[in-house]
Amino acid sequence: MKAAICTKYGTPDVIQIKEVKTPTVQDDQVLIKVHATTVTSGDCVLRNSKMLVMRLLFGLTKPRKDILGSELSGTIEVIGKNITKFKKGDSIIAYTGMKVGAHAEYITLSENAVLTTKPENMTFEESAAIAFGGTTALYFLRKGNIHRGQNVLIFGASGAVGTSAIQLAKYFGATVTAVCSNRNFELVRSLGADHVIDYTQEDFSKKGTRYDLIFDAVGKSSKSSSKQALTLSGKYISVAGGLAKENLDDLLLLKELVEAGKLKSVIDQCYPFEQISQAHTYVEKGHKQGNVVITL
Incomplete structure (x- = not known):
């Protein structure tokens, strides 16, 4: 699969799209084909890591987790044998928070992760931008x-x-x-x-x-x-x-508000996956309206 790899700390050009192995699905996991994700201010902070405290948490010389991205929407393609909450073909949204990993064609998550079905009244692009x-x-x-x-x-x-x-x-x-x-x-x-x-x-x-x-x-x-x-x-x-921790109840509330017409995501720009480094550059300027979405 293709993934946006953060090879080292620095400017947006340290993000490179590479071919990596598609993750193996464990018994309690689902494999998700990512349709949309976002580049957030948090992704930019992790990527440039100018603060020592961030490097102590995520790696001194380069990120321990080299695939960034904290929110996504997609479709479940494979389910582990112990999965009971989801089925193959489900459209979902997920929030990985500081565990990251969303800037890739595929991601595996536990069925007990911050993961739920996609709001019916949102596109994949819109629903990818509600969690963070x-x-x-x-x-x-x-x-x-x-x-x-x-x-x-x-x-x-x-x-x-x-x-x-x-x-x-x-x-x-x-x-x-x-x-x-x-x-x-x-x-x-x-x-x-x-x-x-x-x-x-x-x-x-x-x-x-x-x-x-x-x-x-x-x-x-x-x-x-x-x-x-x-x-x-x-x-x-x-x-x-401080940092807001990922929380399934919060994601479920956001979904409920979206479906009730009380919450919508705001999208400034949509970039194709191949232009993710340009998206980092745009977000880092600090003038975006709402969210910057990446489509796969």
């Missing part, structure tokens, strides 16, 4: 104890995590202010944002509005500078403050 942003947004919004009636600000509202966070905050019953550039105003309003602020023109912390929860979805603000925009009991949370 959705589960990350859920993790941090819950960490901030989001609840109905709150005034919530989302900084970096137009990316993969931010676009999910807007929709999920509305699902939880919050009033949402989205902070992004002016070119993304129409997008964030279409997702449910009640108010918008152009960060290139205004500093949200100096406008006088107080928020019950401020969520930095890109890790580019600071708690100290945001403090004056919080209510007395308000909370500041940031994606820079």
